[in-house]
Amino acid sequence: MMQHYIGNTQSPNQLTFMILIAKVFYMSNTMKLLPFLAEPGKLCNWIEFITAVLDSQQDKTSHLVHPTDDLQTIENLDKHEWWKLKGICAKISLKLYSKSNDKKGLDQSLNNNRR
Numbered sequence: 001m002m003q004h005y006i007g008n009t010q011s012p013n014q015l016t017f018m019i020l021i022a023k024v025f026y027m028s029n030t031m032k033l034l035p036f037l038a039e040p041g042k043l044c045n046w047i048e049f050i051t052a053v054l055d056s057q058q059d060k061t062s063h064l065v066h067p068t069d070d071l072q073t074i075e076n077l078d079k080h081e082w083w084k085l086k087g088i089c090a091k092i093s094l095k096l097y098s099k100s101n102d103k104k105g106l107d108q109s110l111n112n113n114r115r
Contacts, residue, residue, distance in 0.1 A: 033096075
């Protein structure tokens with residue numbers, strides 16, 4: 001289902017909302033994983049959203065995917081909504097991956113949230 005939304009990001013408003021959703025999720029889980037997300041199956045939709053964004057591709061003719069070494073071009077591309085969304089989702093995936101690899105830290109975080 002998320003592939004449908006990610007693949008149809010023609011509207012600038014849709015990208016803006018997706019960025020805001022991703023930012024809220026990232027900020028909410030920066031220090032500790034939210035307690036309700038620790039329950040079985042609660043992360044599935046979020047992981048589906050994150051992987052759909054990270055797997056999304058632009059058309060080959062798009063100006064967003066051409067390799068460049070020009071610093072000004074790179075800075076302009078970084079300001080584009082599509083790349084902002086991909087960057088936030090990459091941060092989220094790294095954060096979730098690091099929390100899942102640090103089993104002791106994840107267990108402590110979950111126990112602290114239950115108190």
